[in-house]
Amino acid sequence: MNTTDMLNYNNQSTAVLRRWRNEGDVTDIPRAIYGSGYNSLGSSRYVEDASFIRLRSLTLKYDFGKHLLNKLGVKTLGTYVTAENLFTFTKYTGQDPDVAVRFKDAFSTLVDYSMTPPLKTVTIGLSVMF
Numbered sequence: 001m002n003t004t005d006m007l008n009y010n011n012q013s014t015a016v017l018r019r020w021r022n023e024g025d026v027t028d029i030p031r032a033i034y035g036s037g038y039n040s041l042g043s044s045r046y047v048e049d050a051s052f053i054r055l056r057s058l059t060l061k062y063d064f065g066k067h068l069l070n071k072l073g074v075k076t077l078g079t080y081v082t083a084e085n086l087f088t089f090t091k092y093t094g095q096d097p098d099v100a101v102r103f104k105d106a107f108s109t110l111v112d113y114s115m116t117p118p119l120k121t122v123t124i125g126l127s128v129m130f
Helices: 014-018 066-072
Strands: 052-063 076-090 121-129
Touching: 066 076
Parallel strands: none
Antiparallel strands: 052 076, 076 121
């Protein structure tokens, strides 16, 4: 909501380029009014489907065979790769569809504060037992 309120010269979303400007304009963004207006109030124009599917964690592991274990003189030897937050499939237009919900009361407006999405991480490991 804060990125489309058009109340001052703060950074705005590119969505405000679709704002109402002239008689006959058909748009989903109201006109800009510097210093006043109601564009920052909760409205159904901010409601969108935030459903998503996220591949949160994937681990691939390989244990080496007995022949190599005997040759190296170890009981077990394995390697693995773990990747986290690889993909998020969504039509949500915000930064991250997994928005934290903070209710004050039944009439609270939920706000996406454009928090940084979870980092993608890759971990590579080796496990050895002597």
